[in-house]
Amino acid sequence: MKTVYIIEDEEILRDLLSTFITTAYPELELLGMTGDGGEGFEKCLELAPDLVIVDIQLPEVNGLEILHRLKQKFPKIKILIFSGKTSYQTVKIAVNGNADGFINKISGLDELEKAIDAVSKGEQFFSPEIRDEVARIRAEAPGRSRPPFAT
Template identity: 40%
Template sequence: MSTPYSIIIADDHSMFLDGLTSILANETSIKIILTAKTGTQVIKYLRINSEEKIDLVITDINMPEMDGVELNAAIKEEFPKVKTLVVSMLEDAKKIKVLTEANANGYISKNAEKTELLKAIKSILHGENYFSPRIKQVLMEAMFSDKLEPEISLSKRETEVLKLIALEFTTQEIADQLFLSKHTIESYRKNLISKLGVRNLAGLTRYAVEKGMLD
């Protein structure tokens, strides 16, 4: 008899953990080694049990302490032989792109049917990647949208002002830090709002976050 595949499941929702555990209970080729509610618990287990062969980690994205994106990156850096499958309600193209670029082996929605979930798990365990048709569609739509959206070029000073606004510095604090007048900073702020097509400071902050300016 062949040795069953060893998997870990990470999700902070007990109902999902229980449901997935129940689905996999009938799969004789799969053995659940650990169920965890944070990515931190998973990494801790892998480090402590480094000699143990873990084939797959199934993870949600939104979790406390360490989310699924961070968990996938940590696994791929420290334990590159361990496969990863993201199962999430989120259909955020940016996070999906980050995950694919960080070599995640699969991504499906929590709304997926049991048959697709098992197909994804078994495909990955057998050496193939699996991204559901819906997730592929989200990525394709995002790529098409990015091509249509003209790239906005900001000057070095505009970028500095935008970062400080996003970090919640006041107009006077930004002026002091950049050795400019308060009036000049207000002009930069108004120009940025117009240039980026947003309505207010919250829009500027959102733009800075989406563009990774605060990373």
């Protein structure tokens, strides 16, 4: 993994993520960041980053739709969901959309670092509080394989 793009609507979190990534991961190139889902999706299509860190609740296009669309276009792209929305349905859509990780916004920097490290090694990472849900979702009978969005 060499490049990263951040899509987060809260400016302070966007700035903190940017600072953390450039400080903790000097080998990664931050291609950019935005607070708008539509703009972020278009930039990712243009720049084809290796890793996208994306919130779920965004203006224009939500993060789960971005996950689905980017995975369709770039199957090898790594997508780390960064959200405080951890309902069962949200986690299910992310898991079925092949998210590489899902970290709760209330997690600390140590957990964010673990998530980025895992995803960069081709592993998946899910915050501890949703791991049981992820296991249940994976054990369920196959259902909808993608988020319920028009393509």
